[in-house]
Amino acid sequence: MKAAVLHQYDETLERDELVRYETVPDPEIESPTDVIIRVGGAGVCRTDLHVVEGLWRNHADVTLPYIMGHENAGWVEEIGRAVTSVKVGDAVICHPLVTSGHCLACRRGDDMHAEESRFPGINADGGYAEYLRSGERALIKLPPSLAPQDVAPYTDAGLTAYRAAKKASRHLLPGxxxxxxxxxxxxxxxIQVLRALCAADIIVIDRSEAALTLALECGAHHAVIADGSEVAQIKDLTKGKGAEAVIDFVGEGSSVSQGLAMTRDGGYYYIVGYGGKVEIPTIDMITSEKTIVGNLVGTYPELVELMALADRGLVSLKTRQYSLENANQALKDLHHGLIHGRAVLIP
Structure with a gap:
């Protein structure tokens, strides 16, 4: 099969060829519960850039060369002898983590903390290819309204956003x-998940006017340009008290300190993006009673819930499609901020 393969790390992301488009062996069934997926779409994620940079080399047990791509959807091509819930030809979306289902975390539905797992695209070959090896427990059948190439990024980007927004929606009230x-x-x-799950006013901050235009189209009530005055603007919009919930999808640079400054006393700061540091004096934690919450992708049931919202048209993805052989262009465009929404590779 054809695949876009990572052969060496590049901390600068300046090489012309970050991945190499080449022929590699097809994946094979190794376990009775394995499923081979014919990839219909593979999302291109900022985490992929971090993988290329080598940021994950001490956090994932992987040996180069290997195939990235942890946001995958497609059609069932082959099934292991114990698989009963899907059949060849089914359109499916893949939860990013393949688990055994035996450990206590799995039985509680806490997929991301499973003791036995593999993460295609992170610590195993992923979906930047024509075929992918996944597992039966990771698969969700798609309704006729949703095509694999249109929903692939939901498996990480969408699921992570859903998990954080769902947590926030549980305590956000009208007003x-x-x-x-x-x-x-x-x-x-x-933004769309918050609009679907709660009635709070949504304020969005970004450096890009185009991104803010997209935010308003997605249902945001207020758009604030990140120009150094955003904390003051948030205080003005919230009558000086700050927001009850701040969801930080950046997580680096000044966003962390600013995000905490925008969070009102007793409020919640949800950290999703990474690369920076959370630094706050303990006395400030005590006197403000702010809650800082980490978010790691999401569970299988949460991906089912997100697909239900997408099926009803309450959440949609803005995507830009690239052919698999143009994976380097997609990665470069993402690195240079030229993609508004998500990039998807199509084999």
Whole structure:
């Protein structure tokens, strides 16, 4: 099969060829519960850039060369002898983590903390290819309204945004405020999820006018340009008190300190993007009683819930499609901020 393969790390992301388009062996059934997927779409994620940079080399047990791509959807091509819930030809979306289902975390539905798992595209070959090896427990059948190439990025970007926005929606009341930092691939989904699950006023911050236009199209009530005055603007919009919830999809640079500054006393700061540091004096934690919440992708049931919203038209993805052989262009465009929404590779 054809695949876009990572052969070496590049901390600068300046090489012309970050991945190599080449012929590699097809994946094979290795376990009775394995499923081979014919990839219909593979999302291109900022995490993929971090993988290329080598940021994950000490956090994932992988040996180069290998195939990235952890946001995948397609059609069932082959099934292991124990598989009963899907059949060849079914259109499916893949939860990003393939788990055994035996550990206590799995039985509680806490997929991301499973003791036995593999993460295609992170610590195993992923979906930047014509075929992908996944597992029966990871698959969700798609309704006729949703095509694999249109929904692939939901498996990480969409699911991560859904998980954070769902947490926030549980305590947000009408008349309260939610701030979203970053209206990109995750943020534009998070806006729609908040609109679907709660009635809080949504304020979105981004450096890009185009991203803010997309945010308003997705249902944001207020758009704030990130020009150094955003904390003051948020305080003005929230009558000086800050927001009850801040969801930070950037997580680096000044967004962390600003996000905490925008969070009102007793409020919640949800950190999704990564690369920066959370630094706050303990006395400030005590006196403000702010809650800082980490978010790691999401569970299988949450992906089912997100697909239900997408099927009803309450959440949609803005995507830009590239052929698999143009994976380098997609990665470069993402790195240079030229993609508003999500990029998807089509084999």
């Amino acid at each position: 309260q405020f939610a701030v979203i930092i970053g209206a990109g691939g995750l943020g534009h989904v998070g």
